[in-house]
Amino acid sequence: MSQVIDVAKNLINRRSVTPEDAGCQEYMKDWLSESGFSHETMVFEDTTNLWSRRGTQAPVFCFAGHTDVVPSGPEDAWQTPPFEATEKAGYLHGRGAADMKGSLAAMMVATRRFVADYSTHKGSIAYLITSDEEGPFINGTTRVIDTLEARNEKITWCLVGEPSSTKQVGDIVKNGRRGSLTGDLTIKGVQGHVAYPHLAKNPVHDAAPALAELSQTHWDNGNASFPPTSFQISNIHAGTGAGNVIPGTCQVCFNFRFSTEVTDNQLIERVITILDKHGLDYDIKWTFNGQPFLTDKGDLVEATQHAICEATGYETQLSTAGGTSDGRFIAPTGAQVIELGPVNATIHKVDECVKMADLDMLANIYYGILVRLLT
Numbered sequence: 001m002s003q004v005i006d007v008a009k010n011l012i013n014r015r016s017v018t019p020e021d022a023g024c025q026e027y028m029k030d031w032l033s034e035s036g037f038s039h040e041t042m043v044f045e046d047t048t049n050l051w052s053r054r055g056t057q058a059p060v061f062c063f064a065g066h067t068d069v070v071p072s073g074p075e076d077a078w079q080t081p082p083f084e085a086t087e088k089a090g091y092l093h094g095r096g097a098a099d100m101k102g103s104l105a106a107m108m109v110a111t112r113r114f115v116a117d118y119s120t121h122k123g124s125i126a127y128l129i130t131s132d133e134e135g136p137f138i139n140g141t142t143r144v145i146d147t148l149e150a151r152n153e154k155i156t157w158c159l160v161g162e163p164s165s166t167k168q169v170g171d172i173v174k175n176g177r178r179g180s181l182t183g184d185l186t187i188k189g190v191q192g193h194v195a196y197p198h199l200a201k202n203p204v205h206d207a208a209p210a211l212a213e214l215s216q217t218h219w220d221n222g223n224a225s226f227p228p229t230s231f232q233i234s235n236i237h238a239g240t241g242a243g244n245v246i247p248g249t250c251q252v253c254f255n256f257r258f259s260t261e262v263t264d265n266q267l268i269e270r271v272i273t274i275l276d277k278h279g280l281d282y283d284i285k286w287t288f289n290g291q292p293f294l295t296d297k298g299d300l301v302e303a304t305q306h307a308i309c310e311a312t313g314y315e316t317q318l319s320t321a322g323g324t325s326d327g328r329f330i331a332p333t334g335a336q337v338i339e340l341g342p343v344n345a346t347i348h349k350v351d352e353c354v355k356m357a358d359l360d361m362l363a364n365i366y367y368g369i370l371v372r373l374l375t
């Protein structure tokens, strides 16, 4: 059996539903110790994190990822037991096979092979692993980064193993992500009888022109790496259910996915200006989910493009599409950050699986990146 598949099975068989690690990191430590890594386990509240490093010199190449998985849902809906890795027609089945225990296995095998071939490589290799990527992400990567920053320990290049590929392994590399900002807006009126509107104040009527303006505003043009910033209203709620009552409040929830052409503070300011212009009486609560980041060009992107082409024979494509990832916590330190992992077609679904040949290919690509950057 391929070594990558063997390691992936070992990880999938551990029931590490967020924030449980279920021994995955101990297994990874044992594996990496053989290649001369030293380890620091950082436990924050319910979350287990691992910072492992081989070497003390810069530059630092870091593999980042998570051992936790999302719940399986009803296990009898699965064709094979979600926490028993099973081979079927060239695919490895099990929760986490694609997101992202398969990537962890490919990283581990690539690392061992690389250290065996280039024991005197330059710089350092590191692992930043958390058991809280799929959950509230409060005690995971962000706190490890805080710890590293406090002692001025820097990552030069970071490869996050999130499943970035869409059709074949390596076809897409994420070299950035949009920012995300959520607003919870409450527009205040005065409840009353619909037949006596002069005795009430209708918050829906007050809100409508302001929401129309917000939804039609052009926030920016985007740039070569990001589409224009998008504003979407996700929830509106007002009314008692009765047809003859003017509601007292109107609640609106909206979200920005924003490019690097604007900042969260600029967006907040512009929203407030529009709300004030319409004379609304309101409260607003902001939830900031992450800054946009971009690793435009540079040695990490270049090494990755070359390694993919060498291993697969096709060109990869850079993309900033999709949701947020832990890359948003690492990029602000100045590190170059990319995401490269297997095909994401089945992630978080019933019968999650990954093509076994893809995991071997992924290990070859990771190995190629290490060779380009550290020799």
Ligand SMILES: [Zn+2]
Pocket: 066, 099, 100, 133, 162, 163
């Ligand atoms: Zn993931």
